[in-house]
Amino acid sequence: MLSDDERAAAALAALGVSPARLRRLLDGWEPVDAWAALQTGDHPEDGNGALRAAARPELLQTVARRCAARGLFVLLRNGPGYPAALAQDPEAPAVLFGSGRPAALAGGPAVAVVGTRSAGVAGRQVAGVIGEELAAHGVHVVSGLALGIDLAAHLGTLRATGASPVAVLGSPHDAFMTSAQRRVCDAVALRGLVLSEQAPGTMGARWRFASRNRIMAALANLVVVVEAHESGGAWYTVRAARRRGVPVAAVPGSLANPAAAGTNALLAAGASCVRDGADVLALLGLSRTVPPARRPRTAAVHTGADAQAVLGAFGGEPLTADDLARRTGLGFAQVALALEQLAAAGRVRVTGGWWERTPPRLRSAGSQPSATPFS
Amino acid sequence: MIASVASATLHGVEGRPVQVEVHISTGLPALTVVGLPDTAVREARDRVRAAVLSAGLAWPQNRVTVNLAPSGVRKNGAGLDLPIAIGILVANNALSPRHVERFAFFGELGLDGSLRAVPGVIPMADAVAPGQVPVVPHASVNEARLAAPTVRGARTLGELCAALTGRGRWPDPPPPFQLPPVPPADLTDVRGQWVGRRALEVAAAGGHHLLFVGPPGSGKTMLASRLVGLLPPLGDEEIVQVLRVHSAAGAPVEAVLAGRPPLRAPHHGATDVALVGGGSSWMRPGEVSLAHGGVLFLDELGEFSTTVLDALRQPLEEGVVRVTRARAVAELPARFLLVAAMNPCPCGEGTVPGACRCTDSARARYERRLSGPLLDRFDLSVVLARPDAGDVLRGAPGETTAAVAERVAAARAVAAGRGVRCNAALEPEVLRTRAPLSPSGTALLEHHLATGALSARGVHRVWRVARTVADLSGHDGALCEEHVAEALHLRSARRGLTHSDGVL
Numbered sequence: 001m002l003s004d005d006e007r008a009a010a011a012l013a014a015l016g017v018s019p020a021r022l023r024r025l026l027d028g029w030e031p032v033d034a035w036a037a038l039q040t041g042d043h044p045e046d047g048n049g050a051l052r053a054a055a056r057p058e059l060l061q062t063v064a065r066r067c068a069a070r071g072l073f074v075l076l077r078n079g080p081g082y083p084a085a086l087a088q089d090p091e092a093p094a095v096l097f098g099s100g101r102p103a104a105l106a107g108g109p110a111v112a113v114v115g116t117r118s119a120g121v122a123g124r125q126v127a128g129v130i131g132e133e134l135a136a137h138g139v140h141v142v143s144g145l146a147l148g149i150d151l152a153a154h155l156g157t158l159r160a161t162g163a164s165p166v167a168v169l170g171s172p173h174d175a176f177m178t179s180a181q182r183r184v185c186d187a188v189a190l191r192g193l194v195l196s197e198q199a200p201g202t203m204g205a206r207w208r209f210a211s212r213n214r215i216m217a218a219l220a221n222l223v224v225v226v227e228a229h230e231s232g233g234a235w236y237t238v239r240a241a242r243r244r245g246v247p248v249a250a251v252p253g254s255l256a257n258p259a260a261a262g263t264n265a266l267l268a269a270g271a272s273c274v275r276d277g278a279d280v281l282a283l284l285g286l287s288r289t290v291p292p293a294r295r296p297r298t299a300a301v302h303t304g305a306d307a308q309a310v311l312g313a314f315g316g317e318p319l320t321a322d323d324l325a326r327r328t329g330l331g332f333a334q335v336a337l338a339l340e341q342l343a344a345a346g347r348v349r350v351t352g353g354w355w356e357r358t359p360p361r362l363r364s365a366g367s368q369p370s371a372t373p374f375s
Numbered sequence: 376m377i378a379s380v381a382s383a384t385l386h387g388v389e390g391r392p393v394q395v396e397v398h399i400s401t402g403l404p405a406l407t408v409v410g411l412p413d414t415a416v417r418e419a420r421d422r423v424r425a426a427v428l429s430a431g432l433a434w435p436q437n438r439v440t441v442n443l444a445p446s447g448v449r450k451n452g453a454g455l456d457l458p459i460a461i462g463i464l465v466a467n468n469a470l471s472p473r474h475v476e477r478f479a480f481f482g483e484l485g486l487d488g489s490l491r492a493v494p495g496v497i498p499m500a501d502a503v504a505p506g507q508v509p510v511v512p513h514a515s516v517n518e519a520r521l522a523a524p525t526v527r528g529a530r531t532l533g534e535l536c537a538a539l540t541g542r543g544r545w546p547d548p549p550p551p552f553q554l555p556p557v558p559p560a561d562l563t564d565v566r567g568q569w570v571g572r573r574a575l576e577v578a579a580a581g582g583h584h585l586l587f588v589g590p591p592g593s594g595k596t597m598l599a600s601r602l603v604g605l606l607p608p609l610g611d612e613e614i615v616q617v618l619r620v621h622s623a624a625g626a627p628v629e630a631v632l633a634g635r636p637p638l639r640a641p642h643h644g645a646t647d648v649a650l651v652g653g654g655s656s657w658m659r660p661g662e663v664s665l666a667h668g669g670v671l672f673l674d675e676l677g678e679f680s681t682t683v684l685d686a687l688r689q690p691l692e693e694g695v696v697r698v699t700r701a702r703a704v705a706e707l708p709a710r711f712l713l714v715a716a717m718n719p720c721p722c723g724e725g726t727v728p729g730a731c732r733c734t735d736s737a738r739a740r741y742e743r744r745l746s747g748p749l750l751d752r753f754d755l756s757v758v759l760a761r762p763d764a765g766d767v768l769r770g771a772p773g774e775t776t777a778a779v780a781e782r783v784a785a786a787r788a789v790a791a792g793r794g795v796r797c798n799a800a801l802e803p804e805v806l807r808t809r810a811p812l813s814p815s816g817t818a819l820l821e822h823h824l825a826t827g828a829l830s831a832r833g834v835h836r837v838w839r840v841a842r843t844v845a846d847l848s849g850h851d852g853a854l855c856e857e858h859v860a861e862a863l864h865l866r867s868a869r870r871g872l873t874h875s876d877g878v879l
Contacts, residue, residue, distance in 0.1 A: 336864035353758025
């Protein structure tokens with residue numbers, strides 16, 4: 001059950017105003033008083049009465065019911081349970097909706113692992129490995145549950161036992177998510193904490209995702225960018241981190257990979273270079289105590305001269321079978337067979353017809369089952 | 376006075392005989408048409424009157440009633456103009472009944488008395504009673520001859536009346552069809568694109584439906600338009616079926632006569648009725664029927680509406696379209712090779728890892744538009760990339776259509792030995808007995824089954840394609856690892872590709 005203050009704060013958040021305006025609405029007011037003042041038209045922040053029209057009395061019950069349906073709790077900026085790292089932030093959200101354990105962030109440093117949604121195999125693997133190692137060493141991994149890097153990082157933390165993961169959503173808790181996101185979101189809530197500054201039932205908006213990144217930057221002691229384009233959402237996190245003096249680290253990538261252009265640019269501008277969990281731990285002043293997880297290897301698959309030639313034709317970029325046939329001079333049938341053998345041995349991976357070489361340091365077990373079997 | 380003239384109307388791709396009865400009685404001058412006419416038939420009144428007067432013939436100054444029997448069948452199109460005019464002339468004593476009793480009339484009239492071609496002459500000429508000779512507009516004579524041994528044609532109503540009464544002679548038939556030259560689109564123009572070319576060859580040889588996934592400018596349309604050239608020419612029986620469909624839809628029939636499989640490429644704005652056929656009265660064949668025996672190419676598959684795409688599933692499964700309306704049911708042939716092209720996501724760059732800039736929800740929405748059951752019909756789905764600049768500028772010309780078509784014909788002959796039209800029609804039991812797998816081929820399929828990359832149904836699809844691949848290379852033993860590997864690659868566009876990015 002929500003207290004009266006929490007209900008009033010949730011209803012104010014459900015008005016859908018910007019984070020800054022919500023802060024002003026609650027600044028110096030008890031939430032119950034702010035809500036009451038809005039109803040009577042006495043709130044100075046609502047000069048033209050637009051919010052008074054929107055703040056229908058039944059909103060209190062509606063929001064409370066939506067929170068109860070999702071098992072959400074409400075955190076107030078100066079109330080108990082509100083993340084300490086966030087409370088002093090100048091842009092801190094006035095109200096947070098959470099699911100999971102409110103105390104999940106206590107103890108241990110936090111690292112935001114962020115990157116592009118359209119990440120390559122290599123980027124997702126690095127993100128997963130970093131997430132797993134950080135969690136195993138008691139570091140909270142903060143991420144946004146977006147597809148690509150964010151999701152891969154949290155999947156990594158879920159493989160380890162250690163510090164609890166924290167997700168900050170750019171949409172309300174009950175907004176649309178793909179099935180993969182929903183599964184990870186539920187798993188993170190079970191082990192740690194999922195936060196959103198938007199009330200359930202409100203409309204999402206694109207700018208909310210960029211705005212959410214300031215929360216991740218404020219929560220983190222370090223921001224790690226795994227793969228990023230030259231522009232994109234990850235840059236909001238980087239800029240928010242710089243404003244707050246939070247150090248930024250980046251994972252290097254191939255020059256041929258468009259999704260690594262942003263991280264390489266960060267490195268050129270002086271960001272710390274990280275290659276795996278140990279590098280990130282070193283930046284935090286920790287050292288690796290748990291050996292990296294060993295992955296089962298598939299039985300050796302016979303790979304002939306064709307397979308070696310195909311493997312040698314890869315640069316750092318994704319290729320089609322056409323490209324590989326041109327580079328190796330082999331026929332399509334030979335390239336197809338070679339790729340099958342290499343895929344079975346875990347040396348290459350395919351995403352929608354584009355082949356990538358698995359990074360040698362991070363090579364995982366054979367062909368992992370993909371999300372949806374192609375039938 | 377009363378008169379009766381034979382004609383026919385079109386229903387789907389079938390002709391239905393119609394008897395046009397005309398009665399002239401005392402009363403105020405008027406013309407009434409009864410017997411379920413559609414708008415075009417009802418409008419015939421004005422055309423017929425003008426044409427008769429333009430031909431210098433008398434128009435009855437009495438009450439005229441036209442009945443189209445049987446009155447329970449809906450009549451459509453302007454093809455009944457001519458029999459109505461002839462009937463009125465007979466009832467008005469301008470012609471004698473014995474002048475017209477051996478003939479059946481089809482044609483639209485112009486206000487100046489000229490005779491205009493109408494669609495569906497072949498099925499309508501098929502429907503006339505034996506012993507009756509079809510009389511058609513001069514422009515339709517060649518088409519009608521494909522259905523009836525003797526056909527008469529005339530250019531104008533006046534010329535026709537003269538010929539019927541014996542005052543003039545029938546005009547000479549038009550010169551036979553000039554078969555159009557072979558289409559210029561040849562596979563040799565395609566530089567590079569080995570995967571795309573190979574997919575076309577396998578699709579043609581095995582009758583496998585094919586999906587191209589690639590960004591704009593990757594040559595999807597160029598490749599797809601060259602598929603018809605690879606298909607074997609239509610057989611005699613198929614030509615008859617295809618001719619009827621084309622005639623019924625008013626499409627040109629010349630290319631069909633040459634045995635060339637049709638290629639239909641409807642725009643993505645097409646409605647479901649335009650695609651599968653129908654309409655309230657006529658039951659016009661849709662694009663799937665016009666593609667019967669040939670190729671249906673759907674460019675920008677993701678832009679078609681979902682109802683249109685779901686309407687495709689039944690014809691894909693059964694090879695016929697059953698169009699059912701409150702008043703009528705029609706069965707239209709629709710066995711075609713489906714070739715589709717689509718962008719991987721709204722921005723078009725989606726398959727290249729790291730290149731797509733679409734939002735998650737936009738991608739998810741795009742993928743949801745294509746139902747799983749429809750995508751499941753594609754045995755082949757390949758990714759095309761924009762061609763390499765070196766290939767386009769300096770690459771050697773590819774193999775010609777003729778060379779590939781030869782291999783396709785040989786592979787089809789092998790498939791026919793298994794008792795099926797093509798390998799795509801092989802049932803799982805037949806696959807097991809007539810297209811066995813070698814131990815290495817089995818191992819590769821089992822590996823993909825075990826990792827969840829392949830469903831049980833997917834296994835059979837890969838198996839069939841592998842058989843076609845082996846047939847094309849002249850291999851007649853058990854299917855080896857390399858055949859299965861190539862078959863797997865020819866459907867790799869969907870492998871590991873979901874909006875969840877394949878992370879789980």
